[in-house]
Amino acid sequence: MDNIDNNLTVFYPHDEMTTFLLPVTIGCQYNICIFCSMYIDCKYSEVPFEEIEMQLMHGELYTERVFLTGADPLSIGFNKMKELLELIHKHLPYCASVASYASIRSISKYSPYELNQLREGGLNILYIGFETGRDDILKLMNKGHTVENAIAQSKKLNSVNIKINAIIMYGIAGEGQSIENAIATANMLNKFQTNKIITMSLIIFERTELDQMVKNGEFTPPSRSERLVEIKTLLENLDPIKETVFDTTHPSNIIKIKGKLPKDKRRLISEVF
Numbered sequence: 638m639d640n641i642d643n644n645l646t647v648f649y650p651h652d653e654m655t656t657f658l659l660p661v662t663i664g665c666q667y668n669i670c671i672f673c674s675m676y677i678d679c680k681y682s683e684v685p686f687e688e689i690e691m692q693l694m695h696g697e698l699y700t701e702r703v704f705l706t707g708a709d710p711l712s713i714g715f716n717k718m719k720e721l722l723e724l725i726h727k728h729l730p731y732c733a734s735v736a737s738y739a740s741i742r743s744i745s746k747y748s749p750y751e752l753n754q755l756r757e758g759g760l761n762i763l764y765i766g767f768e769t770g771r772d773d774i775l776k777l778m779n780k781g782h783t784v785e786n787a788i789a790q791s792k793k794l795n796s797v798n799i800k801i802n803a804i805i806m807y808g809i810a811g812e813g814q815s816i817e818n819a820i821a822t823a824n825m826l827n828k829f830q831t832n833k834i835i836t837m838s839l840i841i842f843e844r845t846e847l848d849q850m851v852k853n854g855e856f857t858p859p860s861r862s863e864r865l866v867e868i869k870t871l872l873e874n875l876d877p878i879k880e881t882v883f884d885t886t887h888p889s890n891i892i893k894i895k896g897k898l899p900k901d902k903r904r905l906i907s908e909v910f
C-alpha cells in the first residue's frame with residue numbers, strides 16, 4: 638500500500654489503510670535486500686522530532702491507533718522510541734495502539750526490558766518481514782537475518798506481549814523450490830506465536846539485483862501453479878501455537894483467502910484450488 642507524501646512514497650500495510658500515519662523514518666537504513674525496490678531511490682533519514690510533534694498536533698484528538706511509517710522505525714533506537722511513544726500519548730491521549738514495520742535485525746538490538754517498556758508505552762503490533770524459513774534463501778536475498786535469530790527475536794516479542802504480524806513471501810525460493818520453502822517457513826512460524834500471517838507473492842521489480850539475476854538466467858521465479866502449491870503446502874504444515882489469522886488479501890497475491898488457523902484450515906486449503 639502507498640500514498641504520496643512530499644513526492645515520497647509512503648508504504649503501510651493493507652490493514653492500516655485507515656490508521657493515522659506518522660512518519661518516523663524516510664527510506665530504509667538497510668536497503669540491500671535484493672528483491673526490494675521500495676526505497677531504491679530514497680536516502681535514509683530520521684524525521685526530526687519537531688516535525689513529528691507538528692504532525693501529532695494536527696492529529697484528531699480521539700485517534701485510537703497510530704502506524705509509524707518508515708521501513709523499520711525501531712532503527713531509531715530505544716531512547717528515541719520511548720520518547721516518541723510519550724509524544725504520541727501527550728498529543729493523542731486516547732491512542733491505545735501503536736503499530737510499525739520492524740526488522741529482525743532491529744528487534745535484536747532491544748532487550749526484553751526495553752521492549753516491555755515500549756509495549757507499556759503503547760507499541761503493541763509489529764509487522765515483520767520474515768519472508769522465508771530457509772537460511773539459504775534468506776542469504777541469497779541478502780535479508781540480513783537467520784531463521785534461528787528470527788525465531789529467537791519472535792519469542793522475545795511473545796514474552797512481552799507485542800503482537801507479531803508475520804509477512805512471508807511465496808515464490809521467493811524460485812522454481813522447483815516451493816514445497817521445501819513452504820515446509821521450512823511453516824516450521825519456523827510454528828515455533829512462536831503470531832497474531833497474523835500475511836502472505837505476499839514474489840514480484841520481480843525492475844532495477845533490483847534479483848531482476849538482473851532473472852535476466853541473467855540465475856534465478857527463475859516459480860509459475861502460478863507452483864505458487865498455488867506453495868500456499869497449499871504452507872497451510873497444510875502450519876500448526877500455530879495459538880489461533881492466528883491467515884491472510885492472502887494483500888494486492889500482490891494470486892489468490893485472496895482469509896481465515897483463522899487452526900479452525901478454518903480445511904476451508905482455506907480447499908479455496909486454494
Ligand code: SF4
Binds near residue numbers: 665668673674708766
Ligand atoms: S525488504 Fe525491508 S529491509 Fe529489505 S530493503 Fe526493503 S524495506 Fe529495507
